[in-house]
Amino acid sequence: MEHLPRILIVEDEPAIADTLLYALRTEGFAPEWCATGRAGLAALTVKPFALVVLDVGLPDGSGFDVCKQIRARWSLPVLFLTARNTELDRVLGLEIGGDDYLVKPFSPRELTARVKAILRRTQVAVDVSARDPAVRHRRDDEPDRGGAEFVVDGERCLIAFRGVVLELTRYEFRLLKTLVARPGRVFSRDQLMTAAWEDPGASLDRTVDAHIKSVRAKLRAVAPDVDPIQTHRGLGYSLRDRSPGVPPRAP
DSSP states (O other): OTTSOEEEEEOSOHHHHHHHHHHHHHTTOEEEEESSHHHHHHHHHHSOOSEEEEESEETTEEHHHHHHHHHHHOOOOEEEEESOOOHHHHHHHHHTTOSEEEESSOOHHHHHHHHHHHHHHHHHHHHHHHHOTTSOOOOTTSOOOGGGGEEEETTTTEEEETTEEOOOOHHHHHHHHHHHHSTTBOBOHHHHHHHHOSSGGGOOHHHHHHHHHHHHHHHHHHOTTOOOEEEETTTEEEEOOOSTTOOOBOO
């Protein structure tokens, strides 16, 4: 079992936990269960985990608060489980660092598929950051344009900023890829939703804003002194094009 990806389940309902344990074991994971947020945090201090499946409604507090504590100490991905299917809850979960969001009742197959997708994305990011020479800093002789600081690998759904591979959710990747492809162009929120979401009609402006905020935080973690994404009030967002004399382009 030691070589299997270890998944921490923080869920207070035994029936749901049993279903998750069985589904994850069947798919080749090594899941462990804690019924409270306090127990989950304690488990993380004892051994390494690849991912946390975290219920939002816990008996000793909010899963959102537990996620904040996880983010303060560990970088592992978090998949939220919740009985509340409101846009506000989804946005809040993503804003505080959640990688994905699954609403109860859910299919165990969908849960394991999402876990695999998150782990595949984060593991590839680690591998590429360590070994891939294509992920590099902008050369000193390259023009100082917004997009020149980024390297996009569309096949592996990876984006590197200043030589560092970013750990992005699928929506964050699609949003940033869209902005990087056209430095200086102002994209409206509707355009960004169309580019990033399978069903743009199911998302609202605030969802885009929340994801942009999360992307900005990840960019600041690499380079605290810069903010490559520019907000255009009433219009949308653009990637800063720092070429001399190049004004922003409207949608």
